[in-house]
Each structure stands twice: as C-alpha cells, then as structure tokens.
Amino acid sequence: MTDEKKMLKIEDLRVHFPVRGGVFRRAVGACKAVDGVSLSLEKGQTLGLVGESGCGKSTLAKSVVKLVEPTSGSIRFKNKEISESEDEINFRKSVQMVFQDPAESLNSRMTVGSIIGEALEVHKIGDKSERFARVEQLLEQVGLSKSAAKRYPFEFSGGQRQRIGIARALALKPELLVLDEPVSALDVSVQSQVLNLLMDLQTELQLTYLLIAHDLAVVKHVSDIIAVMYLGKIVELGPAEELYSNPIHAYTKALISAIPIPDPSRKRKKVIIPGEVPSPINPPAGCAFGHRINHPLYQDSIVGKFQFMAVGRDHWVLECPCCV
Numbered sequence: 557m558t559d560e561k562k563m564l565k566i567e568d569l570r571v572h573f574p575v576r577g578g579v580f581r582r583a584v585g586a587c588k589a590v591d592g593v594s595l596s597l598e599k600g601q602t603l604g605l606v607g608e609s610g611c612g613k614s615t616l617a618k619s620v621v622k623l624v625e626p627t628s629g630s631i632r633f634k635n636k637e638i639s640e641s642e643d644e645i646n647f648r649k650s651v652q653m654v655f656q657d658p659a660e661s662l663n664s665r666m667t668v669g670s671i672i673g674e675a676l677e678v679h680k681i682g683d684k685s686e687r688f689a690r691v692e693q694l695l696e697q698v699g700l701s702k703s704a705a706k707r708y709p710f711e712f713s714g715g716q717r718q719r720i721g722i723a724r725a726l727a728l729k730p731e732l733l734v735l736d737e738p739v740s741a742l743d744v745s746v747q748s749q750v751l752n753l754l755m756d757l758q759t760e761l762q763l764t765y766l767l768i769a770h771d772l773a774v775v776k777h778v779s780d781i782i783a784v785m786y787l788g789k790i791v792e793l794g795p796a797e798e799l800y801s802n803p804i805h806a807y808t809k810a811l812i813s814a815i816p817i818p819d820p821s822r823k824r825k826k827v828i829i830p831g832e833v834p835s836p837i838n839p840p841a842g843c844a845f846g847h848r849i850n851h852p853l854y855q856d857s858i859v860g861k862f863q864f865m866a867v868g869r870d871h872w873v874l875e876c877p878c879c880v
Contacts, residue, residue, distance in 0.1 A: 562635070563732055563764045564597040564620065569629035571615050575837055587837045589615040591788035593629075597781075599731075602758070602765040604779030604796070606772055606811065610833060612788040613768045614656075617734045620766060621653045633732070645679065652725040656737040658717035662709040668695070668720055669705030675727045694723040699753060715746035719753065726757070735767045739774060751778055773815045776800055781870075784808045787844045788836055791879070793864075794871030804867050806879040807845050846878025853877040 570592055575585040589612045597603045605613050618624040620631060622638060631638050638647060655661035662671055669691050676687045692702040698719040709717055718738060725733055738754070739747040755778055757763060769775045775782055775796070782799045784792040784807065792805040803809045810827040817823070831848040834840050840847035842857035856877045864872045873880055 562596050563599045563601075563633070564595075564766065565630075565632040565635075566593060566595045566616075566620075567630040567632075569593045569616065569619065569631060570627045571612070571619055571624060572627040585837055588788050588839060589836055590619065590626075591836075591839075593785070593788070593790055595783055595790065595793070597732075597764060597766060599764055600758075600762060601780045602767055602778055604767045604769060604775035604782045605785055606769055606775050606782060607785035608833060609770060610836070611785045612836070613770075613785055614736055616785075617653065617736045617766065617768050621651055621734050622647070623653075649679065649728040650730050651732045651734065652728065652730040653734045653736060654718075654721050654725050654738050657741045658714060658721045659709070659741075661721055662717060662724075664708060664710050666708075667705065668707055668709065668712075671709070671720065672705075672724045672727055675724065679728060681728070690727065691723075694726055695720075697726070697757070698723045713746075714742050715750060718742060718750055722750075722753070722757070726761070729761075730763070732764045732766065735765055737768055737770065740769065740771065747774070754778065772800075772811050784811065787834060787839060789844075789874070791845070791874045792872070794868065798868055798871050802868065802871070804871075804873040804880055805876075806849075843876045843878045846876065849878075851878040 569590055571590040572586040572588050574583040575587055576582060577584040593616060595603065605616065607613055615624060619626050633647065633651060669688065672691045672694055673687045676682060676690060681687065682690065691705050695702055695704050700716065700719055709720065712720065735754070739750050742750060751774065758765060767775060767779060779796045782794065782796050783790050784805065786807050792799065792808045799808065800812060803812050810829050813825065813827040829849065831850065834844050834847060843854060846854040846857050860877065862874050862876055865875045867873050
C-alpha cells in the first residue's frame with residue numbers, strides 16, 4: 557500500500573533522554589528509550605505493540621501524540637510530518653490517547669461532564685447546551701448513564717473510570733486512538749468488557765488503534781498486526797495469527813509461552829528468560845537479548861549489522877545469530 561493510504565508511518569524513530577551528572581548537571585549519557593523503530597498502520601487497523609515493562613512502548617506512544625519530543629526520525633500522520641504540522645488544532649482533534657491508569661488521568665476535582673466536555677470547550681465546538689448534549693451522547697456510547705455527567709471520578713469503579721477516559725478521547729471525533737495499556741490497571745473481570753467496548757467503537761466509528769500492552773493474550777484478542785519490542789527496538793512484526801502460530805524470534809517465543817492455556821488438559825512448555833533486562837542507559841553492543849541470556853553466539857552479533865528479513869507474508873523478524 558502506498559504511503560498516501562497509511563494512517564500512521566513511523567521511520568527510524570529515536571527518543572533519547574539525557575542523563576545528567578556532576579556539579580553543573582551536564583549530560584553525561586543518554587537513556588535510549590526508543591532506538592530506531594519503524595512501523596506503519598493503515599486506516600481501520602489495530603496494531604498491538606507488546607514487550608516487557610521498560611522496553612519503550614509508552615514512550616513511543618507519547619511521541620505519536622506529541623507529548624514527548626523525538627530525538628530523531630520521522631512520524632507521519634496521513635502523510636504529514638507531525639513535527640512540522642502547521643495545523644496543530646486539527647492534529648489534536650484527529651489523534652487522541654487513552655491512558656493506562658484512569659484514577660490518575662482523570663481530575664478528581666472536576667465532574668465527569670466537565671472532564672469530557674473540556675476538549676469541546678477548548679476547541680470552541682458548539683455552545684454550552686450542545687456541548688452538554690454531546691457529553692451525554694458520549695456517556696451512553698461507552699455504556700454509562702447520562703446522570704454520570706454530574707458525578708465525580710472517585711464515585712466510579714476502575715472499569716467505569718476507564719470508560720470515562722475513552723469518552724473523553726472520543727469527544728473530538730478522532731481518527732486514531734493511542735491506547736496505552738488501557739486494561740492493565742483493571743480487574744480481570746472487567747478487562748474483557750472494556751476490550752469489547754473498544755472493538756465495538758472501532759467498528760462503529762471507523763477508528764484506527766495503536767494498542768500498547770505487555771499481555772499478549774489481550775493483544776491477540778483485538779489486534780490485526782503485532783509488533784514485539786525489546787529494549788527500544790522492534791524484533792518481530794507480523795499479522796496476529798501468523799505471529800502467534802509461528803513465532804520466530806527467541807524473545808517472541810518466550811512471551812507467547814507465558815500465555816495461559818484455558819484448557820487444563822493441555823500444557824505448554826514455558827520458556828524462562830534468564831538474566832535481567834539490560835539498562836537502556838548503557839545497552840550492550842550487538843544483540844541485547846543475546847547478551848541477556850548469555851547466548852554462545854552473542855560475540856558474533858557484536859560485529860554484525862541487523863536487518864529485517866521476511867519469514868512469511870508481511871511477517872518480519874530482526875535477523876540475529878542469537879535469536880533466529
């Protein structure tokens with residue numbers, strides 16, 4: 557598909573945070589949170605980005621919504637570079653984010669109606685009565701009653717608060733939603749309800765999702781494409797069903813092995829990952845995962861330059877002697 561038809565295109569994105577030290581707090585190093593990521597997403601698709609905590613998923617998400625300034629690389633939304641976007645207002649309307657913890661992302665001093673309607677007021681959409689009607693419509697759309705508009709976030713459960721967060725994100729009728737672990741802070745009993753709501757909204761409103769998660773079982777349920785991220789880099793990318801049925805990278809295999817099987821009569825051999833995640837401030841040369849597991853071919857990876865190779869239709873893996 558041509559670039560013109562892609563909703564989101566990320567090329568060689570790097571987000572490095574300075575590490576300061578000494579009396580004058582000068583930069584003495586950099587934390588490489590995102591280190592050369594390339595992804596693309598078409599209209600109506602859901603791309604699931606998975607990996608362990610600290611691998612750079614949330615930093616990537618915040619870069620897409622312009623909450624974090626990239627160090628280098630390109631992020632294009634509908635074929636326009638977001639860093640050079642002249643129409644900031646329309647970009648903010650088109651790209652919205654749902655945060656991980658609804659208890660922290662909702663202002664407890666504001667009513668639910670004020671929280672959802674704030675974006676409408678900032679962008680001067682409609683008069684007061686029209687904005688209130690839009691808020692009531694959004695509440696019903698996410699499965700809450702109209703009366704919720706007059707209450708405060710602390711009066712609701714975690715799942716209900718996340719529905720409020722989703723309603724707020726939908727207020728400006730966006731095209732792309734960045735979902736930063738939208739169910740990880742919720743009870744297991746309500747996770748599926750929120751996920752089903754997101755899928756229904758995607759169909760109804762023709763939305764495109766970038767879904768950040770560390771639970772591969774959740775991602776498989778809702779994603780068309782899955783990208784596996786490790787220490788700031790994408791190590792495997794492919795269609796959801798293909799990646800689950802035929803994982804190639806050693807890290808992907810380990811993540812999939814940890815997914816519980818609902819049938820108690822079946823057992824899956826769990827792959828235990830030894831060692832610890834290397835520091836993004838001082839990452840090892842060569843393959844970071846090979847270094848972690850002390851792979852016998854790790855030294856070979858130091859001198860090599862990794863490239864993505866195709867292993868199936870739209871299925872790509874980072875070629876590495878330690879992991880493939």
